Amino acid sequence: MIKYTLRRLFSLIPVMFIVSIIVFMIVHLTPGNPATLILGEESTKESVAQLEKQLGLDKPLLVQFFYWLKNILMGDFGQSVYSSEPVLRIILNHIGPTFSLTIFALILILLIAIPTAIFVVWKRNSLLDPLFISVTLLGVSIPEFWFAILLVLGFAVTFPIFPVAGYAAFGDGVLNWIYHLFLPAFVLAAVEIGLVARMLRDGMLEAVNQDYIRTARAKGVKESIVLMKHVFSNALIPTTTVIATIVAGLMGGTVIIETIFTIPGIGQLLIDSIYRRDYPVIQGVILFIAAIYVLVNLFVDLLYTFLDPRIRYD
């Protein structure tokens, strides 16, 4: 177990190295001189030269890369060309809302997907199952932003219960926080709920015909308990790996949702920075998200091995 953890930790090094190459390349993929792009066409030669120097663009690419990588390893993500603030501070200022939104959505997903999957498996021989499959397929076919727009329409005009824009920090009161986050979190969760419920249902249907489930029934255990205790916990282990997929979906989704619901998180920061051609911030945000995603993956992998006694005790 410890050996496995160490090995997994080591495997992060090459992955993060590749990630940083990709992030670094983002600036250099841009056609033309990045400095001119940032400053605009009508900028003076001097200001372009100065920015080039500030960004280190006058050196060979490889040198630039290692210089950049060294700075990042020392916690220096560079400066925003828009506000001149350090990138890391900007990101940390925006992380709160995104974190809240993602956690809220994750809770909603689990709260809805788990009981749904159990219920569908319980009624597995009825028409509920094909209906469920159709609904989940519909779920992954709806563009998040469009669903968000429709909800905004519904809640702004028809049922003005929840606010359709703005954000309240957790510190401003839990109810206020929930009040502002409910709609965006729900939209964010909606797509993933179907995916998770479907995965759980597949896993449970796989488990429901296993010999040990028959043993549980042969003991005289109630079917509802068989499903919730034996089937569900066995299906849960492979499903933990989906958490990583969900988190990826959520992080992609926050970009859109934060823009629509005007939540000042890193998603909105990313879009704003793209409009401003603020490349250091774009790079910082992307690198940050990739790092979090890689860590979530690691966590899920370790969780998986921890949950399964067959692996834990080997």
Added chain:
Amino acid sequence: MLEVKNLKAYIDVDAGVVKAVDDVSFSIKAGETVGIVGESGSGKSVLALSLMQLNPKPPVFYPQGEILFEGQNLLTMKESELRKIRGNKISMIFQDPMSSLNPIFRIEKQLIEAIRTHQDLSRKDAERKAIELLTDVGIPDPERRMRDYPHQFSGGMRQRVMIAIALACRPKLLIADEPTTALDVTIQAQILELLASIQKKYGTAIIIITHDLGVVAKLADRVMVMYSGRIVEEGSTADIFYRTSMPYTWSLLRSMPNIGSAGNERLVPIQGQPPNLITPPKGCNFNPRCLFAGPECLEVDPVLAERGNGHLAACVLSQREFNERKRQLEAVEREGVRG
């Protein structure tokens, strides 16, 4: 104690209806050990699961019959009533001890679940009972081993745990479905001895389902031979082995090592495949593979008939005709070997 009357258990599949159990009747007395023998595909496992009402419905359905346990018909019983019998009065152990225990729960939890589902015991008492059970089935150091997970046990030990679970409520009837098939030969003998000792100690009736006549010979008082969803011969163990009355049982005996009258005889596998149970052959189900089959067998579907002393067989041949033909066949074969 248990009486099965004209039971049919069919399976609804895409290609049609599989007649897995087709008009089967028998009874089990308290404390008796009965073997049900047949090839794979003979319907014996579906029959076993029927007795617990554990066949998934759908696809399995019961178009006809009664399963009377202590006078109550399990087929018409409510699910909640059935649960009170399962694991309590009737228990079951399965073929593959590797997959029959939940891999993510400790043995302790699985045993205590079996105990507390039917007995109103405190956790402490249930734990004590679990240790007793594990000691009973011969698991050394049960206090410690209880905290282990199934994959930390060997196959034989897992089957012992399964037996402990099955015995948790002192059942009147224990159904053992191929309990030794997945185990090493040496372990097989130990498990069979364990079953025999339980039988002696608690007077539990045991139905042992197997394709292995050797298992039956060691354990059973009475044997039923199943072929294509039906019982084709039934009698005391001695009847089946020494007064065989129909061709299928005879073929089965010849295909197994170390059984039958002569130890030095060659093993003769049964030709062909078990019949398709969706569209069974016309006449006797065994006729395509039967070395004794005559024109009559393509027409007549024989039913179980008395051969004396509770010995039943389903064959158009009388005992005398059967013995005569058997002698001829064996003589011809001996010639063949020599020539």
Added chain:
Amino acid sequence: MFKKKRNLLALGVLLLVTVATITASLWLVQSPTYIDSHQRLLGPSAKHWFGTDHFGRDIFSRVIVAARVSLFIGVVVAVISTIVGTVIGLLSGYYKKADFIVMRIIDGMLAFPALLLALALVAALGGNITNIIIALTFAFFPVVSRVVRSAVLQIRNIQYIEAAKTTGVSDPVILFQYILPNVLSPIIVQGTFIFAKAILAEAALSFLGVGVNPTTPTWGNMLQEAQVYITIAPWFSIFPGVAIVLTVLALNVLGDGLRDAFDPHAPAKRKKRTSMVSNGEQKIA
């Protein structure tokens, strides 16, 4: 049989959308580009089935024409990423030496949520159809190569391939004539799902304003324009969205159907042949 109908319906929807958008110029009554400032933001009517937009253009015609760009991007991304992903997956699964390095790179690419990687690439390259196709291909092919690689690893050591190797069949022949046909089914399934995802991603990028040039009608661009008018002209947002949902749903249903058809262990099929019947009975059933 419920499933069969569903798959046929999905196929029908896709054919209808494709044919409608290709032949649009032959039968559309209203021009998708005709601006009529007196007819702005009108609700659905007999003349304008889906209403009109903020320039007074016919939304129905625009939805039909927009399908061309959206479907084009979807198809091209699906085809290129499956081809690129397949080739990389085949090579990586077959040549152990290449495998390590290639898979680390793929791992690195998979460390980005797909939409974010596409977003970053489009931001760098600039938003036009070619760049969107490039960006989405980069976002989607790594998954394909993963799937193909694991499929190759599973069959690489099967006897007939070993046999082919010992009789001196060349590597390219083994790869493309022996292995590829055997891993084709997951590739097709992945391709269908990528088609669906690419349509959604293009719409999202355009909606965020970093996608296809705003003057080109695509479903995403239409929704981007419509957003401001959501409360006074909801139809402007609803119809392009429904077009996306229908098309993507059809693709997802088809992908799901294909996966079930290809996968002998699909849960839906398993339901009837449950494992309670011992191995022997299963053979008969």
